[in-house]
Amino acid sequence: MSERTLAIIKPDAVRKQVIGDIIHRYEQAGLRPIAMKMLRMTKAVAEGFYAVHRERPFFDSLTTFMASGPVVVLVLEGDDAIKRNRDLMGATDPAKAAPGTIRAVYGASIEANAVHGSDSPETAQFEIQYFFASMEFAGG
Ligand code: CMP
Secondary structure (H helix, E strand, C coil), X not given: CEEEEEEEEXXXXXXXXXXXXXXXXHHHCCCEEEEEEEECCCHHHHHHHCHHHCCCCCHHHHHHHXXXXXXXEXXXXXXXXXXXXXXXXXXXXXXXXXXXXXXXXXXXXXXXXXXXXXXXXXXXXXHHHHHCCHHHCCCC
């Protein structure tokens, strides 16, 4: 079933100048970008995005990191896109991510883990509307 998922190329990956390689990996995997932009989150925007994690001990560090530099946010569309993107990313902790996954290749730590991807249809819906208005869907 065709699905949409939200992906973020995080500040660490933008600093490493691997935006192009990561987008290439999405496309090679059949995940089609249908909306995309580069932006820098404020701390408040990052806190709103990760609101489900607000009670976690890493919340302040995570949201400070996400506001530390520009990111690229994308909506990816394809069959089973949510799970397929998670498989492509690898485990949250790059040290545990399968070889060849984006986080294994580019992640440095559980916080600086290169990419984000929605983890369920409900979070995908929330996360997509958090960053994109309907008129920004150039490709879908
Ligand atoms: P992400 O997929 O963006 O969703 C939540 C993020 O919180 C996750 O990637 C990690 O970068 C971060 N995270 C999860 N667990 C921890 C942790 N134990 N310590 C620091 N950051 C974490």
